[in-house]
Amino acid sequence: MITSDFCRVMASYNSWQNQSLISAADDLSHAARWLDQGAFFGSIGATLNHLYWADALILARLNGNERPQDTIRHSLTDPSDWSDYKTQRKARDREIEDWAETLTDGDLTGTVTWYQADGTTRIVMSKSLCAAQLFNHQTHHRGQVHAMLTAAGATPEATDLTAQI
Template structure:
């Protein structure tokens, strides 16, 4: 279904797009980042926080942690400090790239199992589907953030993969 090269490409795409959004959001005030803009998670900052948490949650599940919610807390308000968030986001993106760079095709096989936080029935999905979900979820929420930033007068980079800097493509010397 997918390959390690697909994962490496999308991990680098994730890093590029997050850096673009963070750079654009840095030009806003804290009040502008937290302003309710009518999105699912209301503000730019809250949506960025959700995405930060969700990346960690799904990566933990893919790596075999069946109860990541026991150690990862979903918070739309934390981190509230913009500079702390920027550092944490960069670290998470590096973690995702390292995971993608380290994987083999065998790492994309098997079943991922987890217990939902609400106590409902255990979920089992093919690992490849969970990896696709990791990247698809990122793209979904980054699109919301991009729209909110654009409406706020900020200018994030284009979102098209062909516009990604060549040095970020898999196999390129970085």
């Protein structure tokens, strides 16, 4: 389905795009970042936090953790401090890039298994599809943040892959 090279490109793209959104949001006030703009998670801050925590959950699944929700707490409000968020997001992006850097095509074969938050519903998915979901999910929600930033008067960078290469 996908290759390790694709994962490396997308991990780099993820870091670049997250930095673009952060830079655009730097000029907004705390209140503007948390203003409910009617998006699925409401605000820029909540949507960015969802991405931060969802990245951790999906990466943990790819690394074989069947119950990542037992140790990774998904929160729309944490971190609430912008400086803390930027530090933690950069570390998470580095974690994703480190994962992708050592990945081989063989690492994307087989399946991953995890349990939903209810602890009983077992999900089995191909590793390559789970990796694709990591990057697709990021792109989806970053698009929402991009729109909210634009509505707030901020200007994130272009999102086209061709702008990066």
